[in-house]
Amino acid sequence: MKILLLGAGGQLGKDIQARCGHHGLDIEAVGHGRCDIASKEQLRAVFGEVSCHGVINAAAYTKVDQAERDVDAATRVNQDGAGFVAELCCEKGLPLLHVSTDYVFDGTGAEPYAHDALVGPRSVYGKTKAEGEKKVLGAHPGAAVVRTSWLFGEHGPNFLKTMVRLAFEREEIRVVSDQVGCPTWSGHLADALLSMMKQRLTSEVVAQGVYHYCGAPQSSWYEFADAIIGEVKRLGVGCKVRAVHPITTEEYPTPAERPRYSVMDCSRIEREFGIRQGDWHEGVDVVVAHQLRELKALKQP
Ligand SMILES: NC(=O)C1=CN([C@@H]2O[C@H](COP(=O)(O)OP(=O)(O)OC[C@H]3O[C@@H](n4cnc5c(N)ncnc54)[C@H](OP(=O)(O)O)[C@@H]3O)[C@@H](O)[C@H]2O)C=CC1
């Protein structure tokens, strides 16, 4: 069985490609160079060339701060492009898994957001992703939106890689401790998506509507940074950093507003697909070691 992957060159796309064999799935991996998802003509050409049983859309505009002044570009991809992918999947009768984000929430909650909780994005990125979700679900009854959060993997850019870089540049790192969410290793998410797709294609289970999948346990960005730096110090040589300090959001102003709280309730994906949240610490070990190896700063055994 073969799936068509859009967004193949991204952090998640690369992990999906690396893991599809473990799930017994073939893949046609299509990157931005071959297909701009905001061009219906290019999408139509790809759907015409590739014979597949299902589609995963991991393509997106993901630069959260830049999106605030690049509204058209973010809208084109996250909103219009997402909708076009769903329309074509519907035309061809193909199940679709579309990836979305915790930044669709306003962050004022205090309990994990259920899959059907109201969205209220505060940033351009979050708004375009929320509109994209609506377009996808409106265009195709055989589509599922899988929201995830705080993704990190070997093929970043991502927050973990930023922290590893800063560990070699600075003695002190200051990170916000009043934004709480769930870091997610892209390896875990890739397995979750592939498992969903495999079950959708080989059993009676139907993937429809919104699902949440993120790592556990919940954490602030500060706690996440502290865990990353702890691992850098344990495994690395030559890093400069002495301490990570908690700060408030007001002390780290950014163009885009992030949710203060974006923990998501992942019970639906577990109930319907048996897919459980992975512990993000597992991903930190793997990705920090990978980064240190790249920097030639991994301690010799
Ligand atoms: N990164 C994160 O922390 C989180 C991500 N997500 C969601 O997960 C999904 C995967 O994200 P991630 O892998 O981290 O993101 P990346 O930015 O690493 O990858 C996105 C990919 O999409 C491609 N792309 C951008 N515009 C287009 C376009 N018009 N047509 C085709 N491809 C395009 C990019 O190509 P190019 O680089 O050439 O532009 C890139 O290869 C996205 O839907 C994102 O919104 C959700 C929560 C957290």
Ligand SMILES: Cc1cn([C@H]2C[C@H](O)[C@@H](COP(=O)(O)OP(=O)(O)O[C@H]3O[C@@H](C)C(=O)[C@@H](O)[C@H]3O)O2)c(=O)[nH]c1=O
């Ligand atoms: C680099 C840095 C960031 N921060 C803060 C800024 C921000 O509030 C928070 C996260 O920073 P980043 O800008 O790296 O992460 P950000 O780009 O906001 O990450 C988001 O990406 C998109 C694509 C998603 O969908 C989200 O789930 C989420 O992962 O950490 C510090 O406090 N200190 C620092 O040194």
